[in-house]
Amino acid sequence: MTNNPYLTFKNDELAKSKILAKGLNISESDFINIQFWFDLLLLKHEEATSSHEEQLITEKELEAKFNELVSSEIERKSYKYILPKLLNYNNEFNGAFLRSLYVARLGALLRENLIPKLVNDKKLVYSPEDFFNVTIYLKDNYFVSPNSNFLEDILKIENVRGIFKQATSKVKFETLKNILHIIYQKTYHHDIICFKKILKLVSETDSELIGYLKNFQVENKQGCYKIINDILNLDLFKDNWNDFEIKIQLISFFDTARGANPTSSWNNKFQELSAIIDKKMFLEIVHAVLKNENCRIYEFDYGAQWGDDTAKRFLKSAHWIKDIL
Known part of the structure; x- marks a missing residue:
């Protein structure tokens, strides 16, 4: 039997999502409703043709269902669960594991529309512990795409909200370790922009983090x-x-x-x-x-x-x- 990368991704992501939902205290009903939309997104991605018109129709359909989901079907606090899932799917859509480059419009729906809205929404609040749980969910990937703004968006979530200002040194350290692990995994480093952003987040009391950064190496x-x-x-x-x-x-x-x-x-x-x-x-x-x-x-x-x-x-x-x- 031929391995189906979509099924592999779906199963792996679902397992991680259950852990994330528990960490963020997401209700069972919201979890189910949100997962239904992401299952539909993945199915549409797998079934998409090269027709730009068909992709555009699918994009609008998914956007309408997403707006319906967030406006009437789930609690607002569950938005903080949706955002990391969008980042994860967007990274995969821009990688080589799925049919990424072939399905342009669905990538645009996430990268240019849904993700920026939620990343920049200051009413979408993450506690330091929430953000730590988000980075646990995001830290392991088949491939870290340079085209997905994956790391940039993760760091922007923190920057927009100043999450680390409320964090203990320990939580901050463990969270940044997870983000550094994403950098570690990259198959090629086109630049060090995100690493420099992490360096600027270090404060004098972060002695454990400083020691970790001095020992940090990348996989390649x-x-x-x-x-x-x-x-x-x-x-x-x-x-x-x-x-x-x-x-x-x-x-x-x-x-x-x-x-x-x-x-x-x-x-x-x-x-x-x-x-x-x-x-x-x-x-x-x-x-x-x-x-x-x-x-x-x-x-x-x-x-x-x-x-x-x-x-x-x-x-x-x-x-x-x-x-x-």
Whole structure:
């Protein structure tokens, strides 16, 4: 019997949904009504043809049923259960496990319509514990698509609501561990935008999280994260928090090298950092980065090679600094 990826996804997702619904205290009736819509979504995705007109009709039908669901069939508090499911389905629709690229309109329904509305809805409240449960549901994936805004939307849920401002250090740490696990799984890292957003969420009291970030590596062992790991583990300043804060600035700064020559903004940031980092220390940082010259190209297991643009930017910054010093 041929394996059906839709059935596999449906069963796996349903098992995770039951855990999420329990964690978010979703009623049985709401769980059933919501699952009915997602089952319909998945069925329509599986049955869709390449006809743009037919996909458009299906999209409108699903949107109408969704609006009916959220307006009259479930409690408003259950919206917080719907949103992570939308993120999960959208990620799969943009991956390679299902017929993702073939069904454009259904992806647009989620990515450009339903998800932004709920992500930006400040009336949709998540407690820190709720958000932790959401990240448990979202952390394991067949594939993390670079086209789904998956990580960006997860972090935006927190940013829009300031969830971590109410969280204990422990809950914040465990939640960010789950989000970092999503980054860990990516088969290729086109950029480090979401990782830098996570770095900016770290506060002085997050000692356990800081230690975790210093040890963080990605599954594909891509060069850009090897360089970041080397920077985070340099012994620069005695004060641990000051040391980490400056390293966050360094990571952000090294990632800004674009073009053949330093820009005015790059030069300005270098001058700013030079006021707190002396020449000897800067040369130590440069050496730590430049020892990764072989990280410019990432080679996949199957032999394909892609340029690691992030690693290239770090190396370019290091060369510019070396030339200046």
